[in-house]
Amino acid sequence: MRKKIIVVGSGIAGLSVAVALQKMDMDVSVYERASKPTVAGAGIIIAPNALKALEPFGIAQTIKERGKPSDGFHILSEQGKMLNKLTIPSSYQYMYSIHRKDLHNILLSALRPNTVNWGKNFSHVIQDSQGVQVTFEDNSIVTGDILIAADGIHSPIRKQLFPNSSYRYAGYTCWRGVMATKGIPNIKESFFETWGSQGRFGIVPLPNDQVYWYALVNAKPNDANYIKFTTTDLFNHFKEYHFPIPTLLNNTDEHQMIHRDVFDIVPMDKFYHHRTVFIGDAAHAVTPNMGQGACQAIEDARILAEYLNKYENITQAFANYNAHRKEKVNTISKQSWNIGKMAQMNNRFLISLRNKLLTLTPQVMIQKQAQHVYNFETTK
Numbered sequence: 031m032r033k034k035i036i037v038v039g040s041g042i043a044g045l046s047v048a049v050a051l052q053k054m055d056m057d058v059s060v061y062e063r064a065s066k067p068t069v070a071g072a073g074i075i076i077a078p079n080a081l082k083a084l085e086p087f088g089i090a091q092t093i094k095e096r097g098k099p100s101d102g103f104h105i106l107s108e109q110g111k112m113l114n115k116l117t118i119p120s121s122y123q124y125m126y127s128i129h130r131k132d133l134h135n136i137l138l139s140a141l142r143p144n145t146v147n148w149g150k151n152f153s154h155v156i157q158d159s160q161g162v163q164v165t166f167e168d169n170s171i172v173t174g175d176i177l178i179a180a181d182g183i184h185s186p187i188r189k190q191l192f193p194n195s196s197y198r199y200a201g202y203t204c205w206r207g208v209m210a211t212k213g214i215p216n217i218k219e220s221f222f223e224t225w226g227s228q229g230r231f232g233i234v235p236l237p238n239d240q241v242y243w244y245a246l247v248n249a250k251p252n253d254a255n256y257i258k259f260t261t262t263d264l265f266n267h268f269k270e271y272h273f274p275i276p277t278l279l280n281n282t283d284e285h286q287m288i289h290r291d292v293f294d295i296v297p298m299d300k301f302y303h304h305r306t307v308f309i310g311d312a313a314h315a316v317t318p319n320m321g322q323g324a325c326q327a328i329e330d331a332r333i334l335a336e337y338l339n340k341y342e343n344i345t346q347a348f349a350n351y352n353a354h355r356k357e358k359v360n361t362i363s364k365q366s367w368n369i370g371k372m373a374q375m376n377n378r379f380l381i382s383l384r385n386k387l388l389t390l391t392p393q394v395m396i397q398k399q400a401q402h403v404y405n406f407e408t409t410k
Contacts, residue, residue, distance in 0.1 A: 032057055033338070034174035036164055038152050038187060040064070042074075043310025043327035044180030045137035046084070048145055050335035053087050059174075060141075061150040061166065067138060072206045072288060073234050073242025074130045075221075078122040079406040080325035083332040092136050097126030098237050100221040105388060108226025110272030113388040119397040122404045125321070127221065127234045127242065129208065152186050157305045176344060177306040178334070180327075183295060185312035191303045200292040200317050200367070202229070202374050203249040203256050205264060207287045211241050214281060217274055224275065225373050227381060228267055231275050243278050244318075248374055251291050261287055292317055294367065297359050302348035309334060314359045319369040322362050322403065329406060330355060336409040354409065362403065 035051060037044045040062035051058040076084075076093050084090040101124055102117040118125060138146070151167040155177055162177045179187035188195055211217045223232045229247035236242050245264060249256050259267075264287075265279040297314035301307060310327030334351045341347040375381050 033176055033344075034161075035059070035176045035178060035338070036061065036162065036172055036174040037178045037180055038062075038164065039180035039182060039185075039310075039312070040067075040138075040146050041180060041182060041310065041327075042133065042137070042324045043312070043331060044178070045134070045141070045146075046328045046331035047178055047180060047309060047335060049087050049089065049137060049140045050331050051338070052142060052145070054335055054339045056335075056338065058145065059172070060146040061152070061164070061172070062146055062148055063151040065149040067134065067148075072130050072244075073127055073208060073236050074133055074324055075125050075127050075234065075321040076133070076328075077125045077321060077325045078118060078404040080328040081123050081126070082406040083328045086332075087140060089136060089140055093126050093128060093133070096132060096136070096237060097128040098219075098235050099124040099126055101125075102221070104220050104222035106222055106224045106272070107385055108224055108228070108271045110224075113225070113385050114391055114396070115393075116396055116400070117393060118404065119400055122401075125221075127236055129236055129240070129242075152181065154190055155187060155306065157303075162305045175305065176338070179306055179308045179312045180310055181312050183293065183311040183315035185308070187306065188298070188308060188312055191306060192298065195295060195298065197293045197295055198367075199251045200294065200370055201248060202246045202370070203253065203289070203291045204244060204246050204318070205259070205287055205289050206242070206244045207261075207282045208236065208240055208242050209278065209282050209286055211235075211239050214274060214277055217241065223373070224271060225375075225381075225385075226271060227376050227378055228271070229376075230373050231268060231271060233274070233278070241278065243275075243282075246292070246374065248376055249291070257289070259289065260284060292370075294363065297356075297363050301352045301355065305344060307334060307348050307351065314363060316359075316363045317366045317370045319366045319373065320362060320403065322366065326359060326362060329358075332406075333409060340409065350409070354407075358402075365403075 035058040037060040081090040105113045153165045156163045232244045234242040295315045301313045309330040337347040337351045
C-alpha cells in the first residue's frame, strides 16, 4: 500500500527528502511554519558527498551550473601566510558554493506544485499503530503513515518526543554576510579560512560577483557585547588581519550581516520513534567547522528515501536508515567539534605550535581523512 508521508520543515533536509520521495513516486506533503519561502541571506557549500547523493534527482548538475567550484580550502594565518590546503582527493568531485536562497529555490522547483504547505506551525503529534496525526497551531490536522521531522536544531518534534535532548554551546559566536565584490580589487577566487588570535574568518566566493564571509569569535553564550556588534565593531576586531578581511567588513552593510551563537546537539541515540523519523539538524546538528551540516542532511534524505522505498515495514526501514547513518554522523560531529576547538585557539604560544603542525601535515594524510567525509555509500 502506498504510504502517506508528512514532512515538517522546508529547509534543505525537508526539501531534499521530499524531492527524493517524489522521484520514487511516493505520496509526500511538506508543512512549513513560514508563510512563504524565506531564507536567510548567507552562502553554503555543497561538498562531493552531497552532490553524489543528489545526482539521481537532477539537482547536482544544476548546483554545478549555478555554483562556484573549488578543489578545497586554504588555511591561512592572520598575516596571510599559507598554513596548508584541505584538498579534495582527485577521485572526488569539486565542492560548490552557492547562495542558500538559490539552493532553496532549486530544491523547491524540483517538487511537484503545491507540495509545500506554508504557514503551518507544528503544535504536537500523536502516533499509534494505525498512523500519525499532526496538529498545527492553527488547529488544522493532517494524518499519514509516517512523520519526517526536518524541523532543525530547535526541533519542536524532538522536544515533544525526546524532552531530555540537550544543546552544547561550542564556545564561540558567529557572524555571516554576503556582499558584492564589485569595486574591491584583487579578490581571489580561492576558498579560505584564516585562523588567528582574534578568531577565525572565512571567505567563500559566490557566483555573480558576490562573496560569502563568516567570522567566529570566542565568547560566552548570549554575550551582550557581541549581540550589539555592528559591522564597524567587527571591522575593528579584525582590522589587523590580512587583506581582504578588513576591506570586506568595511564594505558590508548592517542589513547584510547575521549573528548567532554556535550550538550543536549530541546526535540522537536513535533517529526514530515509532512512526516518526528525524533527519538533518533535528537529528544531529553539528558545528559548522567542516561545512557538512547541510551535506549530512542531504545524505540523510537520500538514504531514508531509499529505505522507505525498499521496505514495506516502516520499523525495518527506519532501523536500516539509523544503522546506515549513525556511525558517519557521530564521527563528523566529533571531528567538527574538535576542529572548532583547535581553530579557535587564542593563546599565541599554542597558536604557534598549531600553525607549525598544520604546515607539516602532509597532503596524503589530509586526503585520507577527507575520503571518509566525502565518500557517500548508497543502500545495499
